[in-house]
Amino acid sequence: MNHLLQVHSATIQFGGVKALQDVSFHLDQEDLLGLIGPNGAGKTTLMRYVTGINDSKTGHVELSGLKISGLPVYQRVKLGISMSQQLVRPFKSMSFLDNVVFAAGYHKTEKPWKTLFIKSRIQEKQRALTLLERLGIADMAMEMPEKAPLGYLKRLEVARAMAIDPKILILDEPLAGLNQREAEKLADTLSQLNQQGQSMILIEHNLREVMRICSRLVVLDNGRLLAEGSPKSVLSQSHVQEAYLGKELHVNP
Amino acid sequence: MMAYEISLLIVMGISITAGLSLNLITGFCGQISLGHAAFMGIGAYTSALMTKNGLPFFPSLAAGMLTAGIAGIFVGLCSLRVRHDFLAITTMGVGFLFLGIVRQQDALGGEMGISGIPDPGLGRIGFLLFVMGCAALVVYLSLYMKRSWLGFAFDAVADDEDTAGMLGLDVTQFKLIAFAIGTSLAGLAGGLYAHNIRFIDPDSFGFVESITVLSMVVIGGIGSVWGVVIASAVLSVLPLWFQFIEDYKLLVYGLLLFSVMRFSPGGLSALCFNIFSFFRKKLT
Numbered sequence: 001m002n003h004l005l006q007v008h009s010a011t012i013q014f015g016g017v018k019a020l021q022d023v024s025f026h027l028d029q030e031d032l033l034g035l036i037g038p039n040g041a042g043k044t045t046l047m048r049y050v051t052g053i054n055d056s057k058t059g060h061v062e063l064s065g066l067k068i069s070g071l072p073v074y075q076r077v078k079l080g081i082s083m084s085q086q087l088v089r090p091f092k093s094m095s096f097l098d099n100v101v102f103a104a105g106y107h108k109t110e111k112p113w114k115t116l117f118i119k120s121r122i123q124e125k126q127r128a129l130t131l132l133e134r135l136g137i138a139d140m141a142m143e144m145p146e147k148a149p150l151g152y153l154k155r156l157e158v159a160r161a162m163a164i165d166p167k168i169l170i171l172d173e174p175l176a177g178l179n180q181r182e183a184e185k186l187a188d189t190l191s192q193l194n195q196q197g198q199s200m201i202l203i204e205h206n207l208r209e210v211m212r213i214c215s216r217l218v219v220l221d222n223g224r225l226l227a228e229g230s231p232k233s234v235l236s237q238s239h240v241q242e243a244y245l246g247k248e249l250h251v252n253p
Numbered sequence: 254m255m256a257y258e259i260s261l262l263i264v265m266g267i268s269i270t271a272g273l274s275l276n277l278i279t280g281f282c283g284q285i286s287l288g289h290a291a292f293m294g295i296g297a298y299t300s301a302l303m304t305k306n307g308l309p310f311f312p313s314l315a316a317g318m319l320t321a322g323i324a325g326i327f328v329g330l331c332s333l334r335v336r337h338d339f340l341a342i343t344t345m346g347v348g349f350l351f352l353g354i355v356r357q358q359d360a361l362g363g364e365m366g367i368s369g370i371p372d373p374g375l376g377r378i379g380f381l382l383f384v385m386g387c388a389a390l391v392v393y394l395s396l397y398m399k400r401s402w403l404g405f406a407f408d409a410v411a412d413d414e415d416t417a418g419m420l421g422l423d424v425t426q427f428k429l430i431a432f433a434i435g436t437s438l439a440g441l442a443g444g445l446y447a448h449n450i451r452f453i454d455p456d457s458f459g460f461v462e463s464i465t466v467l468s469m470v471v472i473g474g475i476g477s478v479w480g481v482v483i484a485s486a487v488l489s490v491l492p493l494w495f496q497f498i499e500d501y502k503l504l505v506y507g508l509l510l511f512s513v514m515r516f517s518p519g520g521l522s523a524l525c526f527n528i529f530s531f532f533r534k535k536l537t
Contacts, residue, residue: 051419073418091409092412093408094409102409109422115406116398116401118401119401
């Protein structure tokens with residue numbers, strides 16, 4: 001059977017640094033996969049490989065059995081892969097609402113020449129408002145992103161990524177910059193979304209929330225796949241603890 | 254109306270068309286161009302050669318738009334890989350390439366240019382009305398475009414093209430559309446220019462002209478339709494009113510460009526908006 005997403009031996013090199021070495025993993029329908037590992041482990045690079053921002057000659061990516069490596073970013077997005085960025089990049093000339101309205105209008109911008117003759121934004125506004133409410137940032141709808149706090153911008157990234165109705169939603173550290181209460185709430189929202197059938201990959205350092213909501217974990221360290229499996233089984237492995245916490249703790253757990 | 258005023262208004266109308274055509278590319282879609290005069294030149298040379306060979310004015314003007322638009326798409330395709338400063342240099346190169354080719358072609362009049370371009374046969378007032386009609390149409394198109402999803406997508410591309418791509422936007426296509434529409438309208442402005450002055454030479458579409466058009470866009474306020482209309486109208490007639498501005502054109506426009514970038518990067522439109530909101534705050 002085909003997995004929803006399958007990455008075969010991805011290797012990516014930046015100059016002399018091997019950011020990823022022969023990493024393979026898969027994502028199944030309705031999974032909420034946590035991608036964890038220390039800083040610089042290659043998590044973001046791996047996801048940027050999936051979306052096509054970083055491409056490599058070795059290895060390949062399959063979406064529902066269809067090979068998508070080699071396709072440009074926007075085409076992979078159209079096929080259903082959506083990623084929110086770790087470093088927030090809102091459209092600065094647009095309000096919170098318009099940022100999401102633009103994303104929600106993805107089917108209107110599909111045929112570039114036709115966009116000149118389309119004006120209505122009513123449906124997209126509705127959808128955008130619903131998303132902003134769901135993420136708890138509807139009070140900022142009319143504000144410009146320039147002066148907004150990071151916690152809001154993070155959630156704006158998530159809202160925009162959700163607005164294009166992806167098959168796979170990839171979120172890069174969406175909880176960073178949120179306080180514990182906000183983080184918990186957003187994690188709950190993501191968990192709900194997952195239960196409604198949304199397949200997701202979550203890069204996250206907040207292990208407490210990761211353990212609480214993820215169904216499977218993939219651990220990267222130094223560009224290599226360290227472990228894979230259910231959250232409990234993965235985190236009980238000694239080499240995972242070593243990578244995360246250092247060797248001393250392993251002696252006296 | 255006096256002949257002199259008619260001439261001024263015609264020059265204004267052509268400048269507004271030219272300014273807005275660059276505004277579509279640089280203002281709306283965020284792609285800087287330092288070679289815009291080349292596309293005006295392509296439109297001017299195409300239409301002038303056609304009318305000189307006995308073809309009627311309107312089809313010739315349309316052909317000028319078409320060739321300029323095709324050249325624009327071609328240049329757009331070639332510069333898809335470059336951004337920002339590099340795009341500025343590439344488009345500047347296109348401007349010089351155009352000059353270099355035109356200067357060497359006897360068929361295009363070489364250094365001597367093309368003189369004796371036929372009158373469009375509309376009469377001075379008729380021509381003025383036609384030019385104003387073109388300018389009004391381009392204003393309308395710009396305003397309409399801003400509210401359409403095309404303008405929305407241009408905003409996204411101008412803001413951050415990588416992010417636009419991450420949301421599934423085919424950025425390449427949108428850039429090409431901006432180039433196609435913007436350069437064909439530049440071709441229109443060029444065709445009108447040629448049949449107004451009835452003489453063109455390579456210097457009519459040189460680097461100084463490209464900078465002049467860019468000044469109109471930047472001073473008016475990058476992306477602001479009415480700002481660019483006003484800046485184009487004023488900047489186009491200033492050199493006709495004051496001889497020293499004509500003599501020191503590059504210096505004056507350079508100084509204006511610099512002051513705008515330094516003191517009000519949003520141009521006149523942002524300046525007006527800021528003054529307006531300042532007084533509104535005072536009043537309330």
